[in-house]
Amino acid sequence: MNILVTGGAGYIGSHTVRELVNRGHQVVVLDNLTRGHQAAVKEGFLVKGDTSDRALLKQLFAEFEVDAVMHFAASSQVGESVRLPSDYYHNNVVKGLNLLDAMVESEVRYLVFSSTAAVYGEPREVPIPESHPANPTNPYGATKLALEGAMRWYGDAYGLRWASLRYFNAAGADPEGDIGEDHTPETHLIPLVLKVALGQMPHLEVYGNDYPTPDGTCVRDYIHVNDLAQAHILALDALAGGAPSSAYNLGNGNGYTVLDVIRTAGEVVGRTLPVKFTARRPGDPAMLVAGSDKIKSELGWQPLYPRLKDIIETAWRWHLSHPQGFEK
Template sequence: MNVLVSGGAGYIGSHTVRELIKRNHFVVVLDNLTKWHRAAVQGAELVAGDTADRELLRGLFRKYGIEAVMHFAASSLVGESVRRPSEYYYNNVVKGLSLMDAMVEAGVRFLIFSSTAAVYGEPREVPITEAHPANPTNPYGATKLAVEGAMRWYGEAYGLRYASLRYFNAAGADPAGDIGEDHDPETHLIPLVLKTALGLLPRLEVYGTDYPTPDGTCIRDYIHVSDLAEAHVLALEALAAGAPSAVYNLGNGSGYSVLEVVRAAEEVTGRPIPVHYGPRRAGDPSVLVAGSEKIKADLGWRPRFTSLGDIIGTAWRWHLGHPGGFEK
């Protein structure tokens, strides 16, 4: 298929582009490159632009015969979303609707949407299944849920077919070691832990030690970015083969606290990782662990990286080879 990947120069997007190409899809990446990296895009057409640009979208759909869209472009920092909700509703919801309107206009029927476990809010039960009530505790999760709701109604009205993938904590790097996680600013736990191990940060900031968990720190489910990428492609191929629209959780089904991640990283790197304890961040739920049985049953997806140590190991290989991230 001919696939447009919005935000394809980002962390998860670039790994998914690689998986699409492996499976013989033709890929066009649309990215405004304000936060992401040209060097992360390999083997695909790269167009610098924004999903708010309807004329650009019309031209791309027509020029490349686009048949499907994978939509990663979004603002995605929980704490920032609490401070700047207007920016998140514009970037995530308004621009998302603009993209879907352009798809409807061009007759592009298939959409794979990058969603998040943040739509669930504070869990009532663990693991969290897709049937769990959606009650986001921050604007980031609320904006993703808003787009999911729009996709449903676009499906009813215009025949849009979609898969929304709600992932838990993406982590790791391609085993080849040439693409990985490089955010500025970096807010994700595993790269911050590894930057501390490399001596690029003096210490790791741990936000909150009074959560109702065994060691008082947040618990998260870590899913390898390459496993996420494979799930996106499986979802796309299922839609193209006639599968109905669906919502899927993506995680390993195992939860690890912040301090457990630190200890695992010390084992992988063989280096001490000093920590500093601070107050909670606004909008952070205590525990997020995925129930991913639905996508396994429907699409035959199975994560290949199930060990936290293995996930951290691939990230460590990337950071050792690229301590400053991608070349600017």
């Protein structure tokens, strides 16, 4: 298939582009490179541009005879979304609608959407199933949920076929070690821990130690980025094979506290890593753990990296060989 990957120079997007190409798909990447990295696109064809540009989208759909879109382009930081909700609604919802409209006009039928567990808010049950009420506690989750809602209505009205993949915490790096996680600023736990291990930070700030969890720190479900990429392929194959539109959770089903992650990273790097506790971060639920039975039973997905230590080891390999991230 010919596939447009928006945000394909970003962390999860670039790993998915590699998997698509490995599976024989033709890929064109659309990324404005504000947070993505040109050096992360090792495969596929990169076009610098933005999903706000309707004319460019329609040009790419026609020129590359696009069959499907994988939509990663978005703002994705919880704390930032609380401070800057306008930016998040504009980037994630307004631009997302522009993409949907361009797809409808160009008769591009299939969409695999990068969503998030943040659509659920504070969980009423753990692990969280897809049937759990969606009640986001931050604008990031709210904007992802808003576009999911639009996709449903576009499906009913215009025949758009979609799969929404609700990630829990993406982590790790490709085992080849040439692409990995590089955000500016970095807000994700595992790369921050490894920056401490590299001596780039004196300690790790832990946001809150008074949550109702085993050690007072937040609990999260970590999933390897390549397992996410595999799930995107399975979702696309299912849509192309006639499966109905649907939303799927993606996680390993195991919850780890922040301190669990820090201890495990210490085992990987071979020393204890210093921490400093600070106030809670606005918008953070205490516990997010995935119930991923649906995607396993319906699409046959099975994570290849279920162990936290294995995930961190792949991330450490990337950070050791790229201590400053991608070349700027």
